[in-house]
Amino acid sequence: MTQHGEQRTTVGHTWEPGRRRLAPVLALLLLAPWAAECSWGGFAGADMLLAVVVLAPMYGGAAVLIREAARRTGGGWPMIVLLAAGFGVFQAGLVDQALFNPEFLADTEFAELSAADGTRIPVLGFSAQEAVSFLGNHVALTICAPIAIVEAYLSPARRLGPWLRAPGLAAMAVLYLLGSLLIFADDSGRKGFLASPGQLIGASAVVLGLVVVAALPRWRRRMPPAPAVAPHPSRPGALVLVVYLGVSLLSGWFAVAAAVVAFAGLAAVLVRWSGRAGWGQGHVLACAAGALVGAAVLAYLVPPYAPASPAQALASDVLVSVLAVALLAGAYARLRRHGEWPRRR
Template sequence: MALLVLAPWAAECSWGGFTLQNVLPVVLILAPLYGGAAVVIREIARRTGGGWPAIILLAAAFGLFQAALVDQSLFNPRYLDDTEFADWAGAANATRVPVLGFSAEQAFDYIGNHVALSICAPIALVESFVGAQRRHRPWLGASGLAAVAVMYVLGSLLIFFDDSGRKSFTASPLQLLFAGSVVLTLVGAAILPRFRHRRTPATANAPRPLWIGMVVLVAHLASWLVTGWPAVAVRAAVVAVVATVIVIWSRRAGWGQRHVLAAGSAGLLVAAAQAYLVPNYAPASPTAALVGDVAVSVITLTLVGGAFWRLSRTPTPVRPT
């Protein structure tokens, strides 16, 4: 239940997208979509033994599925027209990919935010509060998993058939084929390969969790200073480097849930700080916007601080898979 509620809040509210009075309706309406996806992804990864590599790949598949096939924001040039982000959509046209008709910069934003905020941060937080003996085990039986999966499908259909969101836009067959092929590839990579289970003996100690968080923080901030295709190139390079560094560090002795939490919560902290700099989806008074942003800061710091406090009460770190 915590994951069902936390995922939609992290996805749509943690970066200041809504005023405080709109948070509860947003969370309740979007819980089947974001929360259902987060629960299903975690259950699949834990049942197959794929661990965090599988979670990240499935999160990317979900992000693309959501942006390309459900709300189709990735392909719809008018998707943000009636929001306070209309100017951002215009700037994104500088990185529009010919034929396929999507902005590479928006693809990084949409899919990257789904990976970091919609899926990874909520799972890392909730698993940190759960006892070590249950942290990496499935939480649902077959019937529970099926119920959540159905809930996710219904939530996706609700968004798809909401014409006020898609604005009567429908992606072309080529766009749907491209996106569907990439989604299936990501899902296949997440559930099929078994080489990820092979571990070599650790030859060094993992760095402190603070350094993990700082590295991920740099990845989130890397593209703030540039726009257009240079930003896309910088993001791709930074993601590749950071992913390599974290994979290497995660194989070292002493790697535990605190490191996972530091990596997962870094994006949430960046989003909470960014809330003071970005507008709400809909126009709001300065007071309402500020109250909402302060609430985001309080909730984020409480969740992250509480998770680290919870882990501090576990004397022996449990190595996550």
């Protein structure tokens, strides 16, 4: 076991037949955009499928590439989280440039909220609250939760190995770049806005810094588990849920400060717990469930991007809840089948 509760894969990986090997890739390609933009109610039910298809190359491609990088190098979840943060900055700062564009949400149901945001930093040209929201949701929903859920459906022998060979990785990288270019070229999203050179350089520097930290050898070192026993998965899951909802329901500079403290505290607690004996995929799935359930609850409290009738909005929110519960219940059943869900002590 590593210090992050993951079994190391063997050096020689046995490749499975293409269809069986590509199934989790396709699942992650579709789950990442759904979790990123639909799980919290961003799109009404009728628009979900189109949103998933259009955004799959960008969101799904990034999730697959980040997962492959971490699993091939043995970087584990620390590397996934750091690369997810880098993706969040890259996406919001360089691709759709929502981080710097004050009019990005002007033609949506969030226009009033965006205009009333009082946490904009004039010198840097972005809202601190939006930065926390964009980055937190990309880390939790776009990348980490989808990877954790898809991997939970796989057997322990298949979970931590690579899914793609070199040609597949190259194709996925091209797919991701094309998907990102598509979003960047969509002027209806950027509304003609282009970030300043200083903003682009600053965002690029942050992305590069996160990638460099993610590549540090320390994430690949073997560490013996701590003598203490990891808690039942319900505890980290509940902690993630409370933090996600608590941060999402606050606003203003207090929300920014609370989010920074809460995320730092959450990371510290999860790192400590993950180093204990018995931490496994059940705990990882519980953390993903906390974020996804929090997003599904939030869907009932916020409007979708486009106007929708109360009946349409409610139907969409119920659909999100059903899909989230089905995904998590299926993953939980798979872990139980493999004997990976610990009993309560």
